[in-house]
Amino acid sequence: MVVVLKGLRGIVAITGATLIVGMAFLMSAVVGERSRTQLEQEIGRSLSEAAYQMAEKLDADMWARSNQVSVLAKIDAVRDWAVAQKVVDELKAKDHTLAWVGVTDAKGSIVASSGGILLGVDASSRPVYREGLKGHFVGDVHDAVMLAKLLPNPSGEPMKFVDVATPLKNDNGTVVGVFATHFSWNWAREVQQTLLKPMRERRGLETFIVSADGTVLLGPEGTLGQPLPVGSVASAKVNGIGWTVETWPDAHRYLTGYAHSPGHASYRGLGWTVLARQPVDAAYATADALQREILLWGGAFACLFSAAAWFAAGWIARPLHRIADAARRLREGQPGVEIPVVGGAAEVEDLSRSLRDLIAALTDSKSALARMEDIAYQDRLTALPNRRFFEQYSEALANRPGTQPFTVMYLDLDGFKPVNDTLGHQAGDAVLRQVGARLASCLRTDDVIARLGGDEFAVIINPVPGKEPPHIDDIAARLITAVNEPIIISGRAVQVGCSIGIASWPEHGGAVHQVLEHADQALYAAKRAGRNRALAYKDLVNKAEALRLV
Structure with missing residues (x-):
């Protein structure tokens, strides 16, 4: 029952x-x-x-x-x-x-x-x-x-x-x-x-x-x-x-x-x-x-x-x-088992045909699975890799044998909230798409950029074997300059800035999460220092050491 x-x-x-x-x-x-x-x-x-x-x-x-x-x-x-x-x-x-x-x-x-x-x-x-x-x-x-006893009173009531x-x-x-x-x-x-x-x-x-x-x-x-x-x-x-x-x-x-x-x-x-x-x-x-x-x-x-x-x-x-x-x-x-095409209700018939086609597609094409995996690691707004990909990639890079030191940059846009508040979220989305494209154009093919969420981005600068190490300060300057260029939204010029925090592996931590935390600390120090600038974690350490010695 x-x-x-x-x-x-x-x-x-x-x-x-x-x-x-x-x-x-x-x-x-x-x-x-x-x-x-x-x-x-x-x-x-x-x-x-x-x-x-x-x-x-x-x-x-x-x-x-x-x-x-x-x-x-x-x-x-x-x-x-x-x-x-x-x-x-x-x-x-x-x-x-x-x-x-x-x-x-x-x-x-x-x-x-x-x-x-x-x-x-x-x-x-x-x-x-x-x-x-x-x-x-x-x-x-x-x-x-006076009349109470003199008048007839059939009801007996007063x-x-x-x-x-x-x-x-x-x-x-x-x-x-x-x-x-x-x-x-x-x-x-x-x-x-x-x-x-x-x-x-x-x-x-x-x-x-x-x-x-x-x-x-x-x-x-x-x-x-x-x-x-x-x-x-x-x-x-x-x-x-x-x-x-x-x-x-x-x-x-x-x-x-x-x-x-x-x-x-x-x-x-x-x-x-x-x-x-x-x-x-x-x-x-x-x-x-x-x-x-x-x-x-x-x-x-x-x-x-x-x-x-x-x-x-x-x-x-x-x-x-x-x-x-x-x-x-x-x-x-x-x-040799296939989903049968059955009659009856139109929705049931559509379901059987859809399942039949789906299973055939899943069985015959591995590329569909790969494409679905790519989607899971991609930011839908900017088409850049997302936080999940960035974290897994940085962990894999640090744990790969023979990996040379690499640099992590945390980026956060300055003045982005007023864009959302005054022009609306559609305008904010357009700004994020253009900023993502500009940041990617400033990097080499071996470097990786991802959108972590909101107006936060992260970059990994990979050393290339046999080539001279890149100048991190120059890359940071290019990124800030690119973001500072005006963005035209519905015929209106919009301008945002960019603050960057920089940390290196393994110099600033043997574990990747330590390096990421240090880059985040440097980012917020850059914002406190006036925004629209880059600051390396090593500079924070040196400054703290100097103050301690004094």
Whole structure:
């Protein structure tokens, strides 16, 4: 089984399956993330819109109730205590959101009351009377006190009211009483249920009404009357409307839409904030389901395409097996074996023909091998020998019996880096090619020059048996002069210099690497001495010796 999986068929099948599964995984990640982002934006906007509509509806209803109370207070019949009782009873019968409506005299005694509740009771200490006496008053949500045990309460929950009161004045403008109303806070729950009905399919959707001091006025069970320390409440007061993703006190993350009570017309609002939230997990459920579906389809397609790739690879592998078998027999040295020309895929057929031609060329021509060896020792840019050739040649020269002393020169171009920096690497390459040609033209046929890399060159000056030893200083001077000649690059004259370090074998080291190191030291000494000059290692030694004696 392991051998099969390592073969072409197994590799193609496994690779195909891996690529498809990987692509499915990446697609699910990308699509899932984009879906989450889009869902987050869409749900966030819809939640903030729902919160705004609810806040606006609450303000519009409060504005209407406030106006209603203002208008009723101006009716003469309300200031007639005998008639006022009939008015408040009719008003209570027509508006189911009114929990209680009544009229007090100027001293706070209730003179008319819906259903006769609290009739004759002194309400002078109650906020609805005290604030109503001062002027038109709209009070925030509060618990029932005097009416808690007098009004029917089928739900059993604590009763809460929103107060609207206004002073009653006679024709002279004197305050003669207060027209007071308690609107049931259940009205807000009805608004909530009506507005959220189109969104009832949203799993985990909940809404909150928060007072100006951050207390929950309306919300899920267990939150009423509790402070709600979430950032969206503060954001609503600053931004008015918007949405965010935040962690709530229950340590869960929610998409939260918020809207601050903007008021309505002449009603400035009570500073309420409406929040609509949905758990992040529920909001992202569609995106998560899409991710899972993509992965499932990816797995199914991986199995399908792996099977197809298995059979396709078998069709491709059969002629390759024939080629591999012929190659094995060639390796074993069997005579008369040739790479077969096989059919099948065009690439396989081309491979068999190419291998056949290659082996024939390698078998019949030793010159091809020699040419390949030459390439390995040649610098591709300047066509000069490279560092590998230079090092092997110098070692072989030093180890050859009867070799006469020879001289090594290390050369490094001065001012070459600015050429590269200002004119570009193509111009630098052109300079190196011309410098290499000039250096080679200054040497004899028995001498060797190589490019070591970058703008570094090396020269071996070979003594010729029977001839007078060459003057090294003259050769160095010719090399420097040749390099200093201007070079025309794309119609522009470029000039570089040349510093040379000189050392001799075996005078400056019995091992070739020592001689090369000493030539390198002399080169850098020449650069420190001002560049564009030659310096022999023996001069460095003599100078050091002179300084020691002094």
